[in-house]
Amino acid sequence: DQQVKQNSPSLSVQEGRISILNCDYTNSMFDYFLWYKKYPAEGPTFLISISSIKDKNEDGRFTVFLNKSAKHLSLHIVPSQPGDSAVYFCAASAESNSGYALNFGKGTSLLVTP
Amino acid sequence: EAQVTQNPRYLITVTGKKLTVTCSQNMNHEYMSWYRQDPGLGLRQIYYSMNVEVTDKGDVPEGYKVSRKEKRNFPLILESPSPNQTSLYFCASRTGVWTGELFFGEGSRLTVL
Numbered sequence: 001d002q003q004v005k006q007n008s009p010s011l012s013v014q015e016g017r018i019s020i021l022n023c024d025y026t027n028s029m030f031d032y033f034l035w036y037k038k039y040p041a042e043g044p045t046f047l048i049s050i051s052s053i054k055d056k057n058e059d060g061r062f063t064v065f066l067n068k069s070a071k072h073l074s075l076h077i078v079p080s081q082p083g084d085s086a087v088y089f090c091a092a093s094a095e096s097n098s099g100y101a102l103n104f105g106k107g108t109s110l111l112v113t114p
Numbered sequence: 115e116a117q118v119t120q121n122p123r124y125l126i127t128v129t130g131k132k133l134t135v136t137c138s139q140n141m142n143h144e145y146m147s148w149y150r151q152d153p154g155l156g157l158r159q160i161y162y163s164m165n166v167e168v169t170d171k172g173d174v175p176e177g178y179k180v181s182r183k184e185k186r187n188f189p190l191i192l193e194s195p196s197p198n199q200t201s202l203y204f205c206a207s208r209t210g211v212w213t214g215e216l217f218f219g220e221g222s223r224l225t226v227l
Binding site for chain 1: 118147149154155156157158159162172173204206215216217218219220221
């Protein structure tokens with residue numbers, strides 16, 4: 001049962017434009033959300049996170065927005081650069097018997113074209 | 115350099131031949147975990163460990179064992195590998211037991227024939 005869903009398997013954006021990656025979740029107990037970026041043949045690397053007490057967190061070109069009532073979060077990349085081309089995973093966690101295990105979405109492959 | 119190191123990075127083996135994928139982190143992290151990544155399924159947790167000698171099952175533990183005898187090491191053991199364990203495996207660690215970002219290794223691609 002997929003608790004974190006990324007419904008767009010892929011996204012193509014022109015360099016300089018905004019990239020918006022979306023993520024929905026079903027478990028209302030999730031209180032910590034993260035985005036990871038993955039290049040081929042490498043492990044995922046942490047990008048940005050947000051706690052459920054906030055609705056926005058910004059780090060340079062990356063901003064994550066959280067809408068708890070809609071159980072939706074999004075990652076905005078502005079401006080997009082070719083080096084941003086990668087697979088982006090949304091992840092969420094909640095205190096549970098498994099500790100703060102991260103539940104990952106299936107990923108969205110972003111392609112930024114020159 | 116802070117890192118999570120996995121070995122081997124690539125392995126082809128046959129059904130039933132026991133193998134171990136090692137994982138070591140040099141960040142003094144208490145929490146370590148193993149994930150597998152499969153097409154269309156994303157990343158799923160196999161096992162995790164909150165401290166030395168403390169391990170527990172994740173979402174897909176069947177066919178795997180782990181041990182945590184030292185803080186820095188968290189090997190993944192496949193006692194009798196089967197073809198459905200062909201996958202890309204990631205070890206990860208983090209500072210906090212309950213929260214914090216996960217640092218991932220580079221991955222181990224395992225093929226079981």
